[in-house]
Amino acid sequence: MNAHAIETAPSEPRIADDALLTPAQLEARLRAIGAERYHDKHPFHALLHSGRLNRGQVQAWALNRFEYQRCIPLKDAALLARIEDPDLRRIWRQRIVDHDGERAGDGGIARWLHLTDALGLDRDLVESGRGLLPATRFAVQAYIHFVRERSLLEAIASSLTELFAPNIIGQRVAGMLAHYDFVSKPALAYFDSRLHQAPQDAHFALDYVKQHARSREQQDAVCAALRFKCEVLWSMLDALYLAYVGNAPGEDRIDMIPPGAFRPDPEPGA
Numbered sequence: 001m002n003a004h005a006i007e008t009a010p011s012e013p014r015i016a017d018d019a020l021l022t023p024a025q026l027e028a029r030l031r032a033i034g035a036e037r038y039h040d041k042h043p044f045h046a047l048l049h050s051g052r053l054n055r056g057q058v059q060a061w062a063l064n065r066f067e068y069q070r071c072i073p074l075k076d077a078a079l080l081a082r083i084e085d086p087d088l089r090r091i092w093r094q095r096i097v098d099h100d101g102e103r104a105g106d107g108g109i110a111r112w113l114h115l116t117d118a119l120g121l122d123r124d125l126v127e128s129g130r131g132l133l134p135a136t137r138f139a140v141q142a143y144i145h146f147v148r149e150r151s152l153l154e155a156i157a158s159s160l161t162e163l164f165a166p167n168i169i170g171q172r173v174a175g176m177l178a179h180y181d182f183v184s185k186p187a188l189a190y191f192d193s194r195l196h197q198a199p200q201d202a203h204f205a206l207d208y209v210k211q212h213a214r215s216r217e218q219q220d221a222v223c224a225a226l227r228f229k230c231e232v233l234w235s236m237l238d239a240l241y242l243a244y245v246g247n248a249p250g251e252d253r254i255d256m257i258p259p260g261a262f263r264p265d266p267e268p269g270a
Contacts, residue, residue, distance in 0.1 A: 021219050023210040029219075030160060030226055038161060040168040044237040047245065049171045051179020056264020057182065059119050060244045062112075063208035063262050064136040064236065066126050068114045071140050073099045078148045079155050091204060098197050111190035118187035131262030135239030143232045149227065153218060157209050157225040161233065162202035169195055198212070 021029065039045060047053050048061060075095045080096070083089045095254025116126045125131050146157040169191045176183045213219045243257045244264070257263055 015270050018216060020216050023058075026210055026219050026222070027206065029223055029238075030157075031163065033223060033230065034161065034164040037227060037234070038164040038168070039172070039230065039233040039237055040164065042237040044087075044133055044141050044241045044245065045168065049175030051175065053245070054264075054267050054269065055119070055182055056184075057240075057244045058115075059264055060123055060246050060262055062116050062119055063121055063126055063131055063239055063245075064133055064240060066112055066116060067129060067132055067136050067140050069099070069109055070127075071082060073143060075144050078144060079152070079249075082152055082155070095201060095219040100192070108193065109191055111193065115187050115190060118128075118184060120184065125262070130213065130260065132241045133243055133261050139232045139235045139239075143229065145262060146225075146228060151221065153209065153212055154221050156205050157213075158225050158229040159205050159220040160209070161229050162198040163206065165198040166195055166203070169198070171215075231259060 044061070076092065076095045076099075080089060080092055082224065083092060097107070099108040101110055104110075113123060113126065117123060129137070145156070146158060150158075154232075173185075173188050173191050176188065177185060209222050213222045243261065246256075
């Protein structure tokens with residue numbers, strides 16, 4: 001057995017351990033990983049999209065997710081610094097522009113701050129990171145370190161979670177607008193832009209990976225990179241669920257919100 005072969009999940013196509021995958025087979029394996037492991041399957045998202053969270057729990061999600069949004073340009077800048085091909089640099093740097101914007105007040109980060117503003121969160125608290133869950137901070141930093149330290153091919157492959165983003169975005173926007181009277185369509189403007197940015201970015205990265213993963217070892221590394229990224233996103237939701245949902249303060253409950261982390265205001269009548 002190939003020492004570098006990665007055990008596949010039951011839903012992934014099974015191919016001989018040492019066989020070179022065709023580009024189509026590699027894509028099928030990557031899509032199977034997303035179908036099984038992408039965080040749209042997490043119970044927290046089911047609660048968020050079906051209106052079963054309260055305002056404080058939605059605030060906690062938006063605040064912690066901002067740390068991920070804030071660090072996307074840092075991750076992409078680290079990746080960009082390693083690219084020697086000017087054509088590839090020109091393409092990849094658009095990701096930084098999409099999140100930072102061409103000017104102050106523009107871009108994905110600014111639009112996410114409009115969401116946290118609309119949810120009633122203090123902007124200084126959000127931008128400072130003071131209220132983050134420790135697991136959020138660790139997960140995001142792990143992603144940045146992965147992109148800095150692994151091969152360029154693995155770093156690019158880790159972005160392939162964007163293949164699966166449009167579906168979750170559609171569920172999120174429709175569900176939140178239908179179920180939460182404290183959420184408006186303008187507050188969710190971040191997701192409108194990502195509906196066309198994410199597929200464009202993902203298809204470019206997928207084509208790159210299919211073209212440049214030329215050995216089975218590289219193909220296995222690409223699949224492992226996508227699994228790692230799925231685990232980063234999943235672990236962030238695990239932390240949110242544990243702190244704000246599964247162990248919410250109350251009778252016969254244990255308060256699992258860590259010291260210093262965001263603590264929602266009590267719900268009326270609680």
